[in-house]
Amino acid sequence: MLETLMLSRIQFAANISFHILFPTITIALSWFLFFFKVRFDLTGDPVWMRAYRFWVKIFAITFAIGVVTGITMSFQFGTNWPKFMETVGNIAGPLLGYEVLTAFFLEAGFLGIMLFGIKRVSARVHTLSTLIVAIGTTLSAFWILALNSWMHTPQGHEMRDGVAFPVDWLAIIFNPSFPYRLSHMVIASGLTAAFLVAGISAYRLLKGDDKQAPKLTLKIALSVAMFLTPVQIFLGDMHGLNTLEHQPQKIAAMEGIWHTEKGAPLLLFAIPDEKQRTNHFELAIPKMASFILTHDLDGEIKGLNEFEGNHPPVAPVFYAFRIMVGMGMLMLLISWVSRIQLLRNKPLPGWLLKALVAMSFSGWIATLAGWYVTEIGRQPWLVTGILTVEDAATDIAVGNVGLSLVMYLILYVVIMTAYLHTIFTMANRAVEIEEITDDEKVKPVINTPIIPKESNHV
Amino acid sequence: MFEANSLAVIFVGLMGLSILLYAILDGFDLGVGILLPLSQKDDSDTMIASIGPFWDANETWLVLAIGLLLIAFPAAHSYIFKELYLPTAVLLISLVLRGVAFDFRAKAAFSHKPTWNKVFKGGSLLAAMSQGYMLGMYVMSFENTLVAYAFSLLSALGVAAAYAYIGACWLIMKTEGALQVQAVGWAKKAGIICFIGVLAVSAVNPLINPDVFAKWFAWPTTLYILPLPIICFALFVYSQMQLKLLPAVNDKGCWRPFVCAVIIFTLCFFGLAFSFFPYIVPGKLTIWETASAPESLSFLLWGVIIVVPVIFSYTVFSYRVFWGKVQELRYH
Secondary structure (H helix, E strand, O other): OHHHHHHHHHHHHHHHHHHHHHHHHHHHHHHHHHHHHHHHHHHOOHHHHHHHHHHHHHHHHHHHHHHHHHHHHHHHHHHHOHHHHHHHHHHHHHHHHHHHHHHHHHHHHHHHHHHHOOOOOOHHHHHHHHHHHHHHHHHHHHHHHHHHHHHHOOOOEEEEOOEEEEOOHHHHHOOOOHHHHHHHHHHHHHHHHHHHHHHHHHHHHHOOOOOHHHHHHHHHHHHHHHHHHHHHHHHHHHHHHHHHHHOHHHHHHHHOOOOOEEOOOEEEEEEEEOOOOEEEEEEEEOOHHHHHHHOOOOOEEOOHHHHOOOOOOHHHHHHHHHHHHHHHHHHHHHHHHHHHHHHOOOOOOHHHHHHHHHOOOHHHHHHHHHHHHHHHOOOOEEEOOOEEHHHHOOOOOHHHHHHHHHHHHHHHHHHHHHHHHHHHHHHHHHHHOOOOOHHHOOOOOOOOOOOOOOOOOO | OOOHHHHHHHHHHHHHHHHHHHHHHHHHHHHHHHHOOOOOHHHHHHHHHHHOOOHHHHHHHHHHHHHHHHHHOHHHHHHHHHHOHHHHHHHHHHHHHHHHHHHHHHHOOHHHHHHHHHHHHHHHHHHHHHHHHHHHHHHOOOOOOHHHHHHHHHHHHHHHHHHHHHHHHHHHHHOOHHHHHHHHHHHHHHHHHHHHHHHHHHHHHHHHOHHHHHHHOOOOHHHHHOHHHHHHHHHHHHHHHHHHHOOOHHHOOOOHHHHHHHHHHHHHHHHHHHHHOOEEEOOOEEHHHHOOOHHHHHHHHHHHHHHHHHHHHHHHHHHHHOOOOOOOOOOO
């Protein structure tokens, strides 16, 4: 059933890769919106409401795509990976259950009020709803990453007749890789949202938008990016050290180290050759990998030779890791250069604005690349040491999986095209709208509904 | 720590509740989608505005229902959805399409709006029909026979009609003027088709499944269960009579058809649940054979006890915030 296995893999990868793009934006964008709303409540400056109104629409579309593509996931676990639930369902089930109960309902329940309820509830309740949606999106990351991390570094369970049973729920949730993975992912979301806000704001400025709102959101997004990029690099390093401890074969694949060595070089580029178990065209900094991973220039790093037959495919992990790191470096550079330029009170030059527009979805690339590193890096295991991907696969007819896969792929292309088109259409439309008028500048009194004079302003 | 056998009953009850709430709540918003007229632009905006604040949360009940099946009865989840693999894929794709269409129709270039309206309507219809098809196959014990397919197709139409019916009743309650008049007409027609569908399923179900027949026609159980179809029938009649009186002066009783529909959905659901309990895969697997480990279910049950009442209270709060006749939907 190799074909069904391969198609199931591709289908699951396609579904989850497409799905994760949207929560990655909304987890952090919801906190941006909460910030805009609080600033509006405190200052009464209508520019904050402008920023809120523009971004809440993008939030709504992104959230909706996230919800509906996520429903797919809850069906696939059973259909395509039946052995997964049979073997570790006692662990995975409750974690997924808590995600639905505490996170999905929270966000979906208050989303209606957040999006459409501003005239129907007090300012305080509306701001609170925005906060609750933000908490809900973040909680969903908490639960799903607890499960995902457990699949990488399982603990707190015992095996009876080949089935995992929970022993200590706290140990299961707070498994060794969880704190690192959660913080790395939440910050990844922060960066993805920051570069999206910066990119779309820059796009509006490039299109001749001279209003306050895009300038303000550009500044805020760049501040966030400038602060979070170094934090993320630091967290990524910590996560790497944690992986070295628990999944050394993944590190060996990431670094392209075929044989255990002391003073391993950091490969900037190479072409890993799985057949000859070596690299071609290496471009390396001597001893740097050992230094980063062991904090010792001559530290020993285990090579793939120690894990023969039990390590992930090297090339995809190796390349994806470099794409992620490269994207991170680019983010660091662009955010610092732009933010310092703004700090000097100079408008951003056209090339820098264009670079920011080009970076609008850079968070997506970095996040996906990072996920490929960690998930492909877990192979051949689905749950480390407990269940391999091959054993978990379904026996559904290959034609059915093939058909559903093709339908999903077509759907995803359509949605992605419409999504990108719509975001830029909204940005273009926002350019046309006039600057805030004087009668919008009324200081709001907290606790009364705020009814802007013209509701369609962006 | 709860006892293993009662945990299975508690969780199948929770799953049943989620399915019922899903059928009612997403039922009305799928129904509104099915009824969406493609020609009159203004009406379509009002109709969609009536479900705008709710549909995300409504679909979350589906995630919970499927999630509970996966979590509490994993073997049943994998059995059922392997049998229903393709209809499930169609359901998911149509749910995705209508979900995104909802947002794109309002925000994309205006020229694309009619296209997204069509996608929204088509997606809603296809989602309802695939659910009905899946229900039909479930009742027919996933038989791969021509009769089973034919029955499932009939069931697909029945569920689409049922959703259109509750959707029309929702519109009667939430709208006024010409649209309300139109909704009354829709509710009458869809109500009749839905009634025929319910009759068909009720007749076929005991004939196909000997266990179900034995259950319904075992004295004295029949006596206790008999009120269920009788009340259901009476409600269909009462709701058609009410629909004749609508729209009324001062909009009196505009909520009655919707309440009738909710009760009819509930009764039909109980009828089905009674037919199959304790089987979760008809005639093959019981809830006790498929339940997860008690230590896992206990851990989740504590969360359910604390969280579900909170979910109910803020769901009610959200419906109260948007109480009354629908207003134009705007992002502030």
